[in-house]
Amino acid sequence: MSKERIQISEDLYDIMPPDYQDLVKSATYGKEDRGWKDIGTSKELIEQHSLCAGCPESMAFRYILASLPNPEDTVMVGSTGCTSLVFPMVAVHNIHSLFGNQNAIASGLKRALSVRFPGRVKDVVVLAGDGATVDIGLDMTLQAWFRQEKFTTICFDNELYANTGGQESGLMQKGFVAKMAPVGKLFDKVRLPEIARESGCHYVINCTVSKPSLVEKVIRNAVHIAREIGPTYLQLYTPCILEIGKNSMEGLQEMRDSEKPTERFAYKEYISEPAKQLLAELAAKDKERKAAAKQLAGQASA
């Protein structure tokens, strides 16, 4: 979809919601170097949301949507949970169908788009919680990776079932006392990033969303690698402040505390050889583009 597609007929302009008018006027569809810095100066692809005040997931959502390299041709797939409260207000096509089947939906979707639009880029990005990704949907998460399906899987890891009220999940830490873990969780946090690597993902990142520039980088990398090479996986810590007993303003500190080198969300990455090569090529192209722009700017001022 090009930006022209969302233009509004002049006769209908005044009856369109202001939100949509803004999308046409100042959203970043088609902007090549879009990123988190557009937040505040352009129309975001996420309107209001009904997440809790200070929810780190809402920050993550905004950074991700600002960082998608190609939102005008990106379809997102969600699952049941807090994310499904946000997706209806996101200005890229997105699918919610059932709980846990997101990677199966994305597999069919990506293949359909490849059949229907040969030679055109259509990115597919899955965004689901840890219950959907690791517990009820683990089978389909892994099988999509085994099959080398070319889309990105993002897991919002808040280490519990937030939307249903704070029950134990597979990504919860051992010993944490929660609903359905009345004496504390009895087994370790599932090591999905390692499993992702062994399952054939070409780019695996484990981190928090405390730094928007980092989120931008890993999202761009993950989408480009998935487009060209194969499956990619991002596990992002988005703590549920409500369920771990924090206040609205404490989410950021919780993430900073959890990303220290000895903590469970210390930045970890795995990049396959073909993916490294692709990233190097993309970096070289980016450098070239910037140099050309600089030269052009120099000529203009001379």
Next chain:
Amino acid sequence: MADIHSVIGTKNKKGQTYTDTWKLMNEAPRTPSFFTGSEVIKEALRRASCDVMIAYPITPQSEAAALIGELFAEGYIGDYFRGESEFAVMSQCAGAAFGGARVFTTTAGPGTMRAMENFPMWSGARLPIQMIVTCRGINSPLSIQPDTLEIAYLLNTGMLVWHAETAQDFFDWILKGYMVSEEPDVHLPLALCCDGFFVTHTKDVVNLTPADMCLPPYDPYRSPVPCMDMECPPVRMMRDPFVMKSNYISYATHASWQQEIWAAVERSRKHSIHWLNGLIDTENTDAEIIIVASGTAVSQGREAIRLLEDEGVRCGLVKVKTLRPWPEEEIREATKNAKHIFVPEFNVTGWLAKEIKATIPNHERVHAGPHVCGGMTMPPEIIVSEIKTALGMKTFSLAGRGS
């Protein structure tokens, strides 16, 4: 955006000519061919301009699903792969249909049950996926034998549910099914059921349309809901997501959405009548005794009627072709003269008899049976015996029945 009229008469990459479906089904020459039901499914798919087929092995549909893989290898299907379970497969089908593809899959018995959560989602999302259900037992202990109990579970999913009697039905209805499913005022998935083994694994003469003619492609932009391909504006669907809210607007939205699905099932009626030449077929409905059946029970009923005629008992027949939409008026009309209505079924609960009882006046006329299940065959003689017993006529003893 594809305009389906513009492609009629042009050729696809396999050299098949996109043909007006009415002409293809009703005017194009037919070639008699001797095929198994599974092979017939493959031949229908060859002509269906299908974009994505997703397969999973389960008896008795595995052969058909694998044969369609051969079609993919030959280039007749856009994409094809084996999923990891029926639940996943039906979600993969949904993903492909959300993305604007014409989608096909097959399943059976426990697979249907495993995938069940997907079916109301398919109809709720208005995805015109076609799913072949080659019915088999779903009970424990494990059975792979023919048994139609699973159809009962499909009846309230919001899907269209048709029940084929023969391989010829199958061939025609797969192609016609897409035409009904994909109508903008319908746009619902179709469960095209048959009795496993009896139809899939037996050979029959089937009249095939020419292999070099195929259906016009699916146009996802005729869908009543947006196709998820970012080719049309990404309208924010809801200002305030009603998904889990507890307020009247939320309830009213969900309620009207469900009502709309069932209204679409109703609207499929006129299209189904057009393509299938009626929702039921009838023979001699002026008789006092009528057999009403669906699937291969119709064939057995027809044989029973022949046997009864030899004994001077006249009996009519109603073949129920569509279970959703349910041919309520048609069945009421066809059975209005009947004093006795017999409903032979290949399942233990008799779901078809229950549907009929809920449809017609004076439902004490309905004799729910005979029933066979767990893979048993239904010799016409037991239908004859059931009818004669009910009429107070003398009947021979069937071995093992203890009468």
